[in-house]
Amino acid sequence: MAEVPDELITLERSAEAARAKLAGLAGEEYDAQWARWREAAEAAQAAVTAHAEASGKNRYELEQAVKKAVRHATEDAAE
Numbered sequence: 001m002a003e004v005p006d007e008l009i010t011l012e013r014s015a016e017a018a019r020a021k022l023a024g025l026a027g028e029e030y031d032a033q034w035a036r037w038r039e040a041a042e043a044a045q046a047a048v049t050a051h052a053e054a055s056g057k058n059r060y061e062l063e064q065a066v067k068k069a070v071r072h073a074t075e076d077a078a079e
Contacts, residue, residue, distance in 0.1 A: 004069045005051060008044070008062075008066045009066060011043055011047050012069075012070045015037065015041040015044045017040075018033065018036045018040045019037045019041075021033050021036075021037075048062055
């Protein structure tokens with residue numbers, strides 16, 4: 001898979017950050033944060049789909065490359 005565009009990485013990071021904020025929430029706070037996560041995740045998915053269509057890349061492979069890039073960027077380089 002070719003290089004992943006920074007825009008897709010940024011959107012996926014935003015979605016993951018919103019998801020992480022769900023921890024420890026309950027009730028209306030959880031519902032509000034869940035809505036923010038869903039919105040961020042939908043934006044990330046839409047961008048992946050649009051980029052795959054525009055570039056002719058396999059959508060699934062592109063999504064996996066984005067997720068891998070985000071996960072690996074947060075790992076400790078010392079490990």
